Amino acid sequence: VRRKSNRADYSVDRVQEVLDEALSCHVGVVRGEWPIVLCMAHGRDGGTLYLHGSAAAGMFRDMRRGRKVCVTATLLDGLVLGRSARNHSMNYRSAVILGEAHSVDAREEKLRGLRIVTEHTLKGRWGQLRHPTDAELAETGLWRLSLRDASCKIRTGPPIDPPADAALPVWAGVLPLTTSIGSPIPAPDLPPRVVPGPDVRSLLSS
Amino acid sequence: VRRKSNRADYSVDRVQEVLDEALSCHVGVVRGEWPIVLCMAHGRDGGTLYLHGSAAAGMFRDMRRGRKVCVTATLLDGLVLGRSARNHSMNYRSAVILGEAHSVDAREEKLRGLRIVTEHTLKGRWGQLRHPTDAELAETGLWRLSLRDASCKIRTGPPIDPPADAALPVWAGVLPLTTSIGSPIPAPDLPPRVVPGPDVRSLLSS
Numbered sequence: 001v002r003r004k005s006n007r008a009d010y011s012v013d014r015v016q017e018v019l020d021e022a023l024s025c026h027v028g029v030v031r032g033e034w035p036i037v038l039c040m041a042h043g044r045d046g047g048t049l050y051l052h053g054s055a056a057a058g059m060f061r062d063m064r065r066g067r068k069v070c071v072t073a074t075l076l077d078g079l080v081l082g083r084s085a086r087n088h089s090m091n092y093r094s095a096v097i098l099g100e101a102h103s104v105d106a107r108e109e110k111l112r113g114l115r116i117v118t119e120h121t122l123k124g125r126w127g128q129l130r131h132p133t134d135a136e137l138a139e140t141g142l143w144r145l146s147l148r149d150a151s152c153k154i155r156t157g158p159p160i161d162p163p164a165d166a167a168l169p170v171w172a173g174v175l176p177l178t179t180s181i182g183s184p185i186p187a188p189d190l191p192p193r194v195v196p197g198p199d200v201r202s203l204l205s206s
Numbered sequence: 207v208r209r210k211s212n213r214a215d216y217s218v219d220r221v222q223e224v225l226d227e228a229l230s231c232h233v234g235v236v237r238g239e240w241p242i243v244l245c246m247a248h249g250r251d252g253g254t255l256y257l258h259g260s261a262a263a264g265m266f267r268d269m270r271r272g273r274k275v276c277v278t279a280t281l282l283d284g285l286v287l288g289r290s291a292r293n294h295s296m297n298y299r300s301a302v303i304l305g306e307a308h309s310v311d312a313r314e315e316k317l318r319g320l321r322i323v324t325e326h327t328l329k330g331r332w333g334q335l336r337h338p339t340d341a342e343l344a345e346t347g348l349w350r351l352s353l354r355d356a357s358c359k360i361r362t363g364p365p366i367d368p369p370a371d372a373a374l375p376v377w378a379g380v381l382p383l384t385t386s387i388g389s390p391i392p393a394p395d396l397p398p399r400v401v402p403g404p405d406v407r408s409l410l411s412s
Binding site for chain 2: 023024026027028029030033034035036037038039041068069070071072074076078079081082083084085086088090092094096098114115117118121122125126128129130131132136140158159161163165166167168169170171172173174175176177178179180181182183184185186187188189190191194195196197200203204
């Protein structure tokens with residue numbers, strides 16, 4: 001009974017939904033005998049996931065063609081507070097993708113992948129930006145991964161305490177978690193006349 | 207120049223700060239040739255990290271003594287919007303711990319570890335709860351890890367565009383990200399007279 005709020009979901013729709021909502025993901029690789037897990041930016045193009053991350057680039061420089069990776073994107077939806085430690089949990093949606101990551105080197109695909117990752121972070125942003133130079137593209141680290149082997153683990157709903165615990169004088173329930181965007185902080189070199197475009201404005205009003 | 211906002215920080219204080227603020231972490235292990243990364247709950251006791259996760263427990267059931275793990279906890283602090291895709295980034299603090307995880311089996315340490323993970327999620331909660339039974343403790347999966355080999359990767363500050371880009375009519379700056387807690391949702395079996403205790407109330411007012 002206790003586990004009925006936890007379930008694995010192998011539907012493509014659910015995996016896509018989690019990836020599309022998550023702002024970042026955690027990417028694991030094997031290096032020697034050790035796992036290495038780093039945070040990266042991502043974006044989805046149908047059944048393909050693109051990975052990008054300047055911080056991770058150093059660690060992933062040796063990411064060769066067909067490198068085995070595990071990409072996990074997690075959304076925390078709430079703190080689940082039961083009447084015992086045993087029945088504390090979190091509501092979450094976590095997509096886990098296993099696959100072989102390939103470095104994207106061809107100019108056209110790199111441009112498309114970079115657009116997809118940029119638009120994932122902020123829809124409408126790509127159209128506002130200066131186009132990448134060839135030099136910038138060349139030094140951008142980008143990887144491609146199929147979403148073929150993906151699943152989702154999800155917990156929703158209230159805590160599930162045994163009936164005897166419900167009589168205890170302890171508050172039980174869920175504290176919902178959401179990610180909020182605060183007031184934009186203009187770059188110090190922003191000319192005063194330049195105001196946020198529709199990309200930034202739509203994010204602030206949503 | 208461009209990388210000056212990114213830095214690695216090996217101070218113990220910074221690693222502890224990130225772990226203490228993060229609500230969950232991503233834990234990587236090696237299974238055969240593959241990395242596996244799963245979201246888990248955690249809590250810190252000085253230089254020791256405790257890991258707990260019912261969802262992960264199934265996958266980590268084979269986590270033997272001294273299993274090599276990588277624990278990464280990431281806080282996303284902001285979207286960094288430059289004038290080119292190249293200069294988009296995120297402000298973040300990401301703690302990465304490498305170490306050998308040990309299953310916690312002794313009753314007293316298990317009780318302490320479970321208290322630390324519970325209090326990490328919600329300070330003051332442990333004192334409100336029904337004490338764990340021996341059966342509950344026995345089926346709780348808990349692991350211990352030293353924070354000896356830990357570092358932090360941090361990005362702060364505005365986008366850093368080349369001077370020529372600053373004249374472009376594109377808004378640039380940072381959109382701060384924060385995690386917010388919404389209105390508590392009482393469990394369906396909560397007696398009407400039971401109101402949130404000081405643990406829940408302090409979280410809502412902070």
